[in-house]
Amino acid sequence: MKKGLKLLSLSLVIVLLVASLAGCGSNNQGNQQTQENTPAAPAEKITWKLGHLGNEEHIWNKTALKFAEVVSEKTNGQIEVKVYPNEQLGNEVDTINMVKAGTADMVISGESMQNWAPKAALIAVPYAFKDTDHMRSVIESDLGKEIAGQIEEKVGLKPLYYHVRAPRNLTSSKPISTPADLKGFKMRVPNVPVFVEAWKAAGASPQVLAFSEVFTAIQQGVIDGQENPVDLINSAGFYEVQKYVNETEHVNGFVYVLVGNKQFEGLSPELQQAVLEAAKEAQTYGDGLFEQEVTAITDQLKEKGMEFNTNVDKEAFQKAMEPGIKAILNEEQMDLYQRIVNFQ
Structure with missing residues (x-):
């Protein structure tokens, strides 16, 4: 009798134990199924602010919008680039400082980074x-990488792609053909020391002003002229307050489209690659616009009443500016200058 009771008790214990284990297995499977059915958390959206001084119709702005579009496509919308033209975020140097501080993320800049x-x-x-051909060759050579590398190291900005610029020309209300015509000529220059010294050496009275202030300064007679490529002469409406484009062609230059190092390095390797691929597409797109639009813009300026003074003694301007250039460039800059001039 007792032996039978013991066997019965043991059987009940085994049954309960098996049921308990089965229940645990069912719960674990249910938990696993629940986890598998739970959708993954959406990737965090990243918004970059890109500021520049061109207007909505400028090549830089059109290309920046293209870059933003391609970045969104390649990152499935995870990175959104918002473009702010017309110095909406501030002037060029202000925007650089904002990127460094983390309140903006991208900027279009060139020589101001010196x-x-x-x-x-x-x-x-x-x-x-x-x-332009000489300039492109330099940008894409080790000399260009040398400049870009120092920008990344010293400024904290990573060049993504670049825009070559039409030659900078001097605008005025009277024709200027030689340095002798610059006597008493008050002109705006950007905050670039070599520009200030070169134009001083040539005989002008250069004044540093933000680009957004130039139109009013000319209109009010505070300055007599300014110097810029035809695209900015057109987009800023200088044809309303200036008569002549004097073809000094004193600068063939370019600008970089840059992102903050911290912002770029904060991306995953996959997102970094997507941004770099988008930059390559933007480069091609912007180069195409440049070739198409510079001639068209020149024609537009002529239609709007500007006269292009082709009787400019460029050799005289170059010779007149040379002492100012040599005086302002330090040893490191002068070495690079000579290598650029002699680059084949």
Whole structure:
């Protein structure tokens, strides 16, 4: 009898134990199924602010919008690039400082970065580049990488792609053909020391002003003229307050489209690669616009009443500016300048 009870008790214990284990297995499977059915958390969206001084119709803005579009496509919308033209985020130097501080993320800039990276001065030293082809060759050579590398190291900005610029020309209300015509001529220059010294040496009275202030300064007679490529002469409406485009062609220059190092390095390797691929596409797109639009813009300026003074003694301007260039460039910059001039 007792033996039977013991066997019965043991059987009940085994049954309960098996049931318990089965229940645990069912719960674990249910938990596993629940986890498998739970959708993955969406990737965190990243928004970059890109500021520049061109207007909505400018090549830089059109290309930046293309870059933003391709970045969104390649990252499935995870990275959104918002473009702010017309110095909406501030002038060029302000925007650089904002990127460094993390309140903006991208900027279009060139020689202004020499305030941090001395080699950036060579982006636009008067008469350093012979023409656009020479400039492109330098940008894509080890010399260009040398400039870009110092910008990345000293400024904290990573160049993604670049825009070559039409030659910088001097605008005025009277024709200017030789340095002798610059006597008493008050002109705006950007905050670039080599520009200031070169134009002083040539006989002008250069004044540093933000680009957004130039139109009103000319209109009110505070300055007599300014110098810029035809695209910015057109987009800023200088044809309303200036009569002549004097073809000094004193600078063949370029600008970089840059992102903050911290912002770029904060991306996953996959997102970094997507941004770099988008930059290559933007480069091709922007180069195409440049070739199409520079001639068209020149024609537009003529239609709007501007006269192009082709009787400019460029050799005289180059010779007049040379002492100012040599006086302002330090040893490191002068070495790079000579290598650019002699680059084949």
